[in-house]
Amino acid sequence: MARDKIYLEEVFPSPFTQLWLIFRKTPVAMLGFSCFLFLIVLAIFGPFLAPYSPVEGQLDMILLPPAWHADGNVSYLLGTDELGRDMLSRLMYGTSLTFGLSFIVVIISLIIGVVIGSLSALTSGLKSSFLNHFLDVILSIPSLLLAIIIVAILGPGIDNTVWAVVLVLIPQFIHTTRYAVKEEFRKDYVLASRLDGASPFRVLYYSIFPNITDRIMGQATLAQSAAILDIATLGFLGLGAQIPLPEWGATLANGLDLFYIAPWTVYLPGLAILFAVVATNLVGEGIRHALKLRKEH
Amino acid sequence: MLIFTLRRLSLFFFTMLLLTLLSFSLNFLFPGETIINLTGAINATPSQLIEINEAYQTHRNIFWQYITYLKHIANGDLGLSMASQSSISTEIVTLLPATIELSLVALYIAMLVGIPLGFIAAIKHSKLTDNLILSISMLGYSIPVFWLGLLAILTFSISLGWFPSAGQISLLFEIKPVTGIQFIDILLSDSPYKWQAFSDATAHIILPACVIAVAPTTIFIRLARTSMIEVLDTSYIRAASAKGLTFQQIIFRHAIRNSLIKIIRHVGLQFANLITIAMVTEVIFSWPGIGRWLIESIYQRDYTAIESGLLVLSCFIFVVHILTDFIYAALNPLARGNKYGAR
Numbered sequence: 238m239a240r241d242k243i244y245l246e247e248v249f250p251s252p253f254t255q256l257w258l259i260f261r262k263t264p265v266a267m268l269g270f271s272c273f274l275f276l277i278v279l280a281i282f283g284p285f286l287a288p289y290s291p292v293e294g295q296l297d298m299i300l301l302p303p304a305w306h307a308d309g310n311v312s313y314l315l316g317t318d319e320l321g322r323d324m325l326s327r328l329m330y331g332t333s334l335t336f337g338l339s340f341i342v343v344i345i346s347l348i349i350g351v352v353i354g355s356l357s358a359l360t361s362g363l364k365s366s367f368l369n370h371f372l373d374v375i376l377s378i379p380s381l382l383l384a385i386i387i388v389a390i391l392g393p394g395i396d397n398t399v400w401a402v403v404l405v406l407i408p409q410f411i412h413t414t415r416y417a418v419k420e421e422f423r424k425d426y427v428l429a430s431r432l433d434g435a436s437p438f439r440v441l442y443y444s445i446f447p448n449i450t451d452r453i454m455g456q457a458t459l460a461q462s463a464a465i466l467d468i469a470t471l472g473f474l475g476l477g478a479q480i481p482l483p484e485w486g487a488t489l490a491n492g493l494d495l496f497y498i499a500p501w502t503v504y505l506p507g508l509a510i511l512f513a514v515v516a517t518n519l520v521g522e523g524i525r526h527a528l529k530l531r532k533e534h
Numbered sequence: 535m536l537i538f539t540l541r542r543l544s545l546f547f548f549t550m551l552l553l554t555l556l557s558f559s560l561n562f563l564f565p566g567e568t569i570i571n572l573t574g575a576i577n578a579t580p581s582q583l584i585e586i587n588e589a590y591q592t593h594r595n596i597f598w599q600y601i602t603y604l605k606h607i608a609n610g611d612l613g614l615s616m617a618s619q620s621s622i623s624t625e626i627v628t629l630l631p632a633t634i635e636l637s638l639v640a641l642y643i644a645m646l647v648g649i650p651l652g653f654i655a656a657i658k659h660s661k662l663t664d665n666l667i668l669s670i671s672m673l674g675y676s677i678p679v680f681w682l683g684l685l686a687i688l689t690f691s692i693s694l695g696w697f698p699s700a701g702q703i704s705l706l707f708e709i710k711p712v713t714g715i716q717f718i719d720i721l722l723s724d725s726p727y728k729w730q731a732f733s734d735a736t737a738h739i740i741l742p743a744c745v746i747a748v749a750p751t752t753i754f755i756r757l758a759r760t761s762m763i764e765v766l767d768t769s770y771i772r773a774a775s776a777k778g779l780t781f782q783q784i785i786f787r788h789a790i791r792n793s794l795i796k797i798i799r800h801v802g803l804q805f806a807n808l809i810t811i812a813m814v815t816e817v818i819f820s821w822p823g824i825g826r827w828l829i830e831s832i833y834q835r836d837y838t839a840i841e842s843g844l845l846v847l848s849c850f851i852f853v854v855h856i857l858t859d860f861i862y863a864a865l866n867p868l869a870r871g872n873k874y875g876a877r
Binding site: 370371373374376378379380381382385386388389390462466469470473474475476486489493496497500503507510511514515518519522 | 545548549552553560563564672673675676677678679680681684685688692806807809810813814817828829832833835837840844847848851852
């Protein structure tokens with residue numbers, strides 16, 4: 238006999254789960270997401286997996302082309318540079334410098350930016366207007382120019398680059414959070430919980446944050462691709478990571494003199510940067526696409 | 535329109551105040567003595583130092599120091615470059631036009647290529663063409679500009695030999711700088727080799743301008759695509775097609791005009807991005823512009839130059855912002871202010 242009186246519990250997925258359900262259905266976004274995860278794993282475990290040291294060179298193995306080339310050597314899969322350092326190991330170490338650091342940078346500036354942004358969304362009047370104009374000014378200065386100025390104050394080096402990029406990214410997060418929180422505050426469900434007597438911070442924590450997480454994540458992927466490019470550009474200009482460090486931009490700048498003899502020392506780091514940025518942008522596109530679809534339903 | 539202008543002017547005033555405050559405080563943050571950072575007078579004798587201190591009123595409090603600093607800027611005195619001991623304002627006046635020229639050409643290329651492509655993508659929405667254009671734009675948006683520049687030099691200058699790889703014009707041509715913008719100077723000059731010089735300068739600008747244009751092009755593709763999709767979805771387009779207008783008539787008479795207006799608004803916002811890319815590209819192509827000068831002054835720890843360069847570049851970007859805002863408001867009455875009931 239059929240048991241047709243089963244109690245079916247209705248489950249409403251949280252906004253974030255809804256987003257993930259839509260996101261999962263886009264193959265391109267999932268491809269980008271798996272590349273992104275791969276890079277994160279590489280950034281954490283790359284230094285343990287790398288076959289050679291990134292800074293010590295074998296002087297009898299100088300300027301070896303990649304393995305698929307006629308003169309290549311399989312034990313140096315992607316060739317070596319002018320000091321006999323293995324390119325594959327350098328790129329793997331570089332993942333934790335360029336990609337890993339950009340991830341950390343984004344998280345730090347996200348936390349600071351979201352805190353300042355949501356606090357400022359609660360203010361109004363002169364203070365709010367001042368902050369608005371201040372943000373406009375900061376956002377009108379090119380991010381790289383600002384990062385360069387900060388590096389000029391602090392002095393070149395990878396740690397100073399990290400702080401510079403953190404400072405440069407904070408205003409974007411403040412702007413996004415502020416805008417999103419203000420928009421949510423106008424909605425009726427927030428009004429309802431305010432009429433129930435919830436304090437602004439309670440409203441912020443329980444009602445608003447779950448609804449704006451996805452938008453902030455979309456901003457975070459934009460910030461991450463900007464951070465990768467900024468760190469690499471500063472490294473390329475010689476203002477970021479200093480000489481022996483295998484940061485992708487710095488490795489590329491290092492290969493410049495030998496560009497014509499050993500083009501792989503320039504191609505490979507550039508491709509690595511491109512791969513990381515494309516993976517990040519694909520995830521970002523996926524999130525924005527999913528947001529749009531969710532809004533339509 | 536008057537209120538709009540006043541609002542923009544107050545924003546402009548406020549921004550200038552903040553920017554000068556920022557560059558003034560940089561002097562305290564940079565290593566070394568504040569007054570030397572401010573003026574760049576590293577070789578000053580004690581008597582000159584007293585004069586400089588008097589000129590910048592260092593004995594009074596910080597507020598008056600700032601006011602004096604503003605006065606100096608208003609008179610066009612940005613101090614001396616620490617590296618070359620020449621006046622920074624004259625250096626900037628000779629360098630800034632080269633950057634403006636390069637970025638305007640790049641912006642022009644970006645708009646010329648990006649906007650039509652975006653329109654095509656919007657018309658073929660969700661079809662193969664659309665996806666193809668979007669994927670290419672994603673790739674162009676992600677390429678690191680210094681790498682792209684190097685690849686362009688390797689392919690087009692070294693392997694194919696089509697374009698020169700560095701500089702603004704061949705050293706054979708003697709062009710007297712009048713406006714600083716190379717093409718106008720060439721046309722103004724009375725050299726018998728005017729047209730050779732012109733084509734040489736064109737060959738020099740193509741490669742760097744195209745490299746700079748790649749990222750803005752992709753952004754214009756996206757902007758043009760979204761605004762065209764929005765416009766094609768409106769009821770006046772549906773009305774036009776109900777009246778029996780052909781698809782081409784709708785696109786050329788109604789859709790393009792209305793979607794272009796939305797794009798113009800973003801040109802100003804893209805400019806800051808463009809200048810950043812131009813700075814790096816100038817280094818790679820040895821373009822004698824303000825970006826390369828600024829990055830070189832960082833290598834030389836020329837703090838006076840860094841601080842003034844920041845001030846001038848960001849002022850320039852902000853002026854462009856405001857100008858595009860005005861053009862947008864002049865073209866689109868809806869943008870001139872909040873209407874009642876509009877949010």
